[in-house]
Amino acid sequence: MTLTVPSLRSLPDPAQVLRTGLADSLREKVAGPEAETKAAAIWLADGERWFTPGDPVWRVHDDAAMFVGGIRALLLQSLHPLAMAGVAGHSGYKSDPWGRLQRTSEYLAATTFGTVQVAEEVIARIRGVHERVRGKADDGTPYAASDPHLLAWVHAAEVDSFLTTHQRYGAAPLTAAEADTYVEQAGRSARLLGVLDPPRTVAELEGTLALFRPELRATAACHDATRFLLLHPPVEGLSKVGYAALAAGAVASLPVWAKAMLRLPALPVTERVVTRQVGALAVGTIRWALTDPRNPKVQAARRARERAAAR
Numbered sequence: 070m071t072l073t074v075p076s077l078r079s080l081p082d083p084a085q086v087l088r089t090g091l092a093d094s095l096r097e098k099v100a101g102p103e104a105e106t107k108a109a110a111i112w113l114a115d116g117e118r119w120f121t122p123g124d125p126v127w128r129v130h131d132d133a134a135m136f137v138g139g140i141r142a143l144l145l146q147s148l149h150p151l152a153m154a155g156v157a158g159h160s161g162y163k164s165d166p167w168g169r170l171q172r173t174s175e176y177l178a179a180t181t182f183g184t185v186q187v188a189e190e191v192i193a194r195i196r197g198v199h200e201r202v203r204g205k206a207d208d209g210t211p212y213a214a215s216d217p218h219l220l221a222w223v224h225a226a227e228v229d230s231f232l233t234t235h236q237r238y239g240a241a242p243l244t245a246a247e248a249d250t251y252v253e254q255a256g257r258s259a260r261l262l263g264v265l266d267p268p269r270t271v272a273e274l275e276g277t278l279a280l281f282r283p284e285l286r287a288t289a290a291c292h293d294a295t296r297f298l299l300l301h302p303p304v305e306g307l308s309k310v311g312y313a314a315l316a317a318g319a320v321a322s323l324p325v326w327a328k329a330m331l332r333l334p335a336l337p338v339t340e341r342v343v344t345r346q347v348g349a350l351a352v353g354t355i356r357w358a359l360t361d362p363r364n365p366k367v368q369a370a371r372r373a374r375e376r377a378a379a380r
Contacts (some may be wrong), residue, residue: 071154076103078226082281083173085346085361086362087139088188088357088358089213090128096156101138101367107127107175107178109147110183111178111179111182111183111187112182112183114183114184114186114187115184116165116184116185116186116187117184117185118182118183118184118233119180119181119185119188119254119257120181120182121176122252123196124254125243125250125251126181126250126251126254126255127181127182128241129231129232129235129243129251130177130178130181130182130240131182131233131330132239132241132356133238133240133352133353133356134234134237134239134280134324134352135177135231135234135235135353136315136351136352136355137234137238137318137322137348137351137352138230138231138233138234138235138319139170139173139230140298140315140319141225141233141234141319141320141322141323142227142229142230142231143294143298144294144295144298144320144323144327144331145226145229145230145323145327146222146223146227146320147221147287147290147291147294147295147331147365148209148228148285148286148287148327148330148331149219149223149281149284149286150210150224150284150286150288151206151210151212151216151293152212152214152219153288153291153294154204154205154206154207154221154222154288154290154333155202155214155219156290156294157290157294157305158204159202159204159214163191163297168247169218171323175191176191176192176195176258180192180257180258181193185275188258189261192258192261192262194264195379196215196260196262198213199213199214199220199263199285200214200215202214202215204219204258206288207288207289207290212280215263215338217263217264217265217306220262220264221266221267221277222262222265222281222284223265224255224259224262224264225267225268225274225277225278225281226278226311227276228251228252228256228268229274229278230319230322232251232252232256232274233322234246234319234322236248236275237316237318237345237348237349238348238349238352240356245271246344248271249269249270249271252269252270252271252273252274252355253269253270255267256268256269267273268271285330286330287330287332291331291332292332295332298316299333300314300318302316303370311351311355314347314350314351315351315376317344317347317348317359318344318347318349318351318352319348320333320344320350320364321344321345322348344362
């Protein structure tokens with residue numbers, strides 16, 4: 070019997086195996102088991118689109134810094150008692166955290182990259198869900214997910230989080246004028262979702278957040294969600310290390326008043342010297358995985374985006 074020993078050139082590149090595995094795992098977690106079907110509906114559909122690759126909203130929502138921004142948005146949004154009551158009572162964020170993430174990512178992808186028809190269909194579906202989400206907070210105050218006031222808070226916290234983390238961790242931070250444009254463009258879908266007068270500039274966004282400050286309160290449900298997001302996330306093995314880095318970056322980017330309400334430490338020197346670098350490394354690793362030219366799925370996604378941009 071003759072044993073054939075593979076040459077070093079025929080052996081898989083460990084770095085490439087890691088890169089492909091990370092990209093596929095991220096795609097499955099964020100988009101779900103029907104990732105390719107959803108992507109085709111968003112990227113390959115013919116029709117008019119609200120935005121192009123050069124638009125700030127496209128650039129922000131297409132960057133790996135969104136992974137940090139998403140965690141920050143959830144932490145900030147939890148500070149509104151009625152918004153948090155709705156999440157705790159109806160979203161299933163503990164029993165099905167990835168399902169909630171996938172629904173949110175589908176909304177952002179459809180309204181940013183999809184055709185107008187796809188975007189409006191997703192918005193209509195979400196509005197239907199919101200109409201059914203009603204209840205009472207622990208203190209007896211009624212809430213409804215379709216309430217324009219609550220929608221305004223969720224939108225403002227989300228846009229502020231995505232913009233803040235992009236400016237800190239994004240591959241190409243926006244200019245001041247582009248940041249204003251991002252806020253305005255992000256409001257397009259929010260208006261159709263039910264927000265009456267979404268902010269159109271960074272200054273208006275900051276003003277909206279300031280107006281909500283008196284309503285914010287860290288409830289028991291809020292602290293429970295914070296512990297889940299930061300201490301008991303739905304990840305295992307080495308993924309915990311990467312998630313911890315993203316979460317640290319999210320916490321570091323929160324305003325001081327929000328950290329205080331969430332009982333999170335404010336360590337400006339440590340955050341500036343260590344935490345920001347750790348967050349940047351985590352985001353850079355995700356960006357490295359999701360832009361792999363040797364991954365067939367990444368190549369297919371790039372071609373789909375190019376086709377969508379050319380229409």
